[in-house]
Amino acid sequence: MSTETGPIFTSGNYTYRAIADWAKWPADWKVSEVTGVATDSKDRVFVFNRSDHPVAVFDPDGNLLFSWGTGLFNRPHGIWIGPDDSVYCTDDLDHTVHKFTPEGERLLSLGTSGQPSDTGATSIDYRTIRYAGRPFHFPTNLAIAPNGDWYISDGYGNARIHKYTPDGTLQFSWGEPGSGPGQFHVPHGIAVDRNGVVYVADRENSRVQLFSPQGEYLTEWTDIARPCEVFIGPQDEVYVAELGYRAGMWPGTTAPSPDSPGGRLSIFDSHGTLLARFGGGDRPCDAGDFYAPHDVWMDSQGSLYLAEVCWSASRQQHPATGRYHTLQKFERIAGAGR
Numbered sequence: 001m002s003t004e005t006g007p008i009f010t011s012g013n014y015t016y017r018a019i020a021d022w023a024k025w026p027a028d029w030k031v032s033e034v035t036g037v038a039t040d041s042k043d044r045v046f047v048f049n050r051s052d053h054p055v056a057v058f059d060p061d062g063n064l065l066f067s068w069g070t071g072l073f074n075r076p077h078g079i080w081i082g083p084d085d086s087v088y089c090t091d092d093l094d095h096t097v098h099k100f101t102p103e104g105e106r107l108l109s110l111g112t113s114g115q116p117s118d119t120g121a122t123s124i125d126y127r128t129i130r131y132a133g134r135p136f137h138f139p140t141n142l143a144i145a146p147n148g149d150w151y152i153s154d155g156y157g158n159a160r161i162h163k164y165t166p167d168g169t170l171q172f173s174w175g176e177p178g179s180g181p182g183q184f185h186v187p188h189g190i191a192v193d194r195n196g197v198v199y200v201a202d203r204e205n206s207r208v209q210l211f212s213p214q215g216e217y218l219t220e221w222t223d224i225a226r227p228c229e230v231f232i233g234p235q236d237e238v239y240v241a242e243l244g245y246r247a248g249m250w251p252g253t254t255a256p257s258p259d260s261p262g263g264r265l266s267i268f269d270s271h272g273t274l275l276a277r278f279g280g281g282d283r284p285c286d287a288g289d290f291y292a293p294h295d296v297w298m299d300s301q302g303s304l305y306l307a308e309v310c311w312s313a314s315r316q317q318h319p320a321t322g323r324y325h326t327l328q329k330f331e332r333i334a335g336a337g338r
Contacts, residue, residue, distance in 0.1 A: 004061075008333065009288050011276035014267060016304065016330035018288035022062040023327050029053060034307040034326040036079035036141075036229075038087075039299040040102060046087060047327060048079040050311070055079075055087070055104065060299065062329070068104030074114075078141030078189075078229075078295070082148075090152070092138045093124075097152055108168050110152075111136045121157040125250060126186045126204060128157075132176040135162045141229060145192040145213065153187040153200060161187060161200060161215065174215035179205050181217040189229030189295075193236060193270070201227035201240065204250070208240060221272040225261050229295045236270040241293035241306060246281045248292055248313035263290030265306060265330075284324065291324050302332035 006019040025031055029051055036048035044065060045058045054069035054076045069076075074094035081087055086107070087100045096111035116137040120130025124138055137157030142150055148166040159177040161184075164170055175184050189201030196213035203226050210218040226243040233239060245255035246262035262281015268274055284291035290306065292313035297305050310324040 004329075004331065006287050006331075009278055009330075011278055012267070014276040015333040016278070017333060019062075019329040019331060020287035020325040022329035023047065023056075023058055024062045024064060025056075026064065031326060033309045033311040034294070035076050035309055036089075036295045037305040037307045037327065038079050038081040038297045039305070040081050040085045040087075041083075041300075042085075043299045043301070044102075045299070045305060046079060046081060046102075047307070048076045048089060049326070050076055055089070055100075057102075060301075060303075066103075072098075072104075072106075077139070080142050080144060082144045088142050088144070088150075090139045090141055092140060092156060095136045095139065097136065097139055097142060097150075110164070110168055111139070116157055119158050124156045126156055126159070126177075127250070129159055129177045132160050132173075133158050135160075135170065135173070140186075140188045141190050143190045143192045143198075145196055145198075146194055147196070149213075151190050151192055151198055153190045155184070155187045155203075159184040159187065161190070161198070161211075163213075163215070172215065174211075181220070182209070182211075182215075184209075189227060189241070191230040191232045191238075193232045199230045199232070199238065201230050203227055203243065208238075219272070221268065223272075223274060224266065225264065228293060231296050231298060233298055237275065238268040238270065238272075239296045239298065239304065240266045240268065241296040242266060243292055243294070243313070244281050244290075246284070246291075248309070263293045263308070265290070265293065265296060265304070278330075287325070287328065288330075290328075304330035304332075306330065 031051040047056045053067040056067045077092040078090040099108040117133040119133035122128045140155035142152040150164040160175040185204035188203040198211040231239040244262040245260035264279035267276040279290040294309040295307040
């Protein structure tokens with residue numbers, strides 16, 4: 001039984017306790033933000049962060065177990081843990097994707113360190129992309145399909161999804177810059193359900209696009225505000241971490257309306273029907289609300305972990321509303337439906 005305290009939130013049939021200071025970071029660590037989070041088969045929590053200890057591993061109560069990755073990454077971005085507990089990490093500014101053991105031994109790397117593919121892009125701003133290219137140009141995230149294939153979103157400097165075999169052989173890619181079906185403006189997050197359907201968080205188009213395992217466009221969901229990542233739950237429910245319109249906006253862009261939401265977490269069924277929604281950014285530094293959601297993952301107990309990139313999204317300044325959190329645990333309340 002957890003001894004943590006925090007406010008309780010209910011939406012639809014989902015009830016959680018929000019714990020903003022769940023992770024017990026060492027006092028001498030300087031963690032600017034958490035970009036990704038994932039749990040393994042033991043419910044150990046792997047926290048991909050921007051510090052001198054980029055992969056920090058905690059137990060479910062937030063106690064630090066060990067860390068690794070010092071000197072391995074240019075800029076941590078996305079993390080995924082496979083069914084065999086292999087750890088997959090994307091390094092966006094290095095243009096590489098890596099597979100590790102849980103203890104940090106590197107098993108496989110894709111991409112050429114420091115060398116982006118040719119897309120005509122001149123910066124990390126997706127609006128400078130001129131055409132789709134080969135892997136990778138600022139890759140963002142990846143997901144492992146039930147058959148072991150890799151799907152990698154190549155997002156800031158490209159507009160593609162790349163599919164690989166488990167041994168790292170490129171099978172094919174799809175996508176191009178734009179806002180039509182099968183086009184992307186920052187394919188930022190990705191997930192694959194039990195049927196092989198690929199969910200892509202098409203962030204700057206504010207939608208999640210669904211594709212067949214072969215990359216064929218199926219449909220899209222648009223009741224979403226700049227999604228960063230997608231996670232598929234055990235009942236095929238779809239958890240979406242949404243950056244919203246109050247942080248991390250590209251220079252020259254504006255929110256679609258004055259009441260556009262801030263960061264939030266939305267839960268959908270497999271058909272795209274909204275089941276629950278938390279946050280919205282009205283009190284972004286409070287437990288249970290969000291400033292800049294970037295990743296979401298569920299453990300075996302149904303609890304959620306929400307990573308935030310407040311440092312980057314606030315242009316490396318603390319939000320005016322107060323002290324932000326970089327990682328929250330949404331602890332599932334026993335006996336509550338989900």
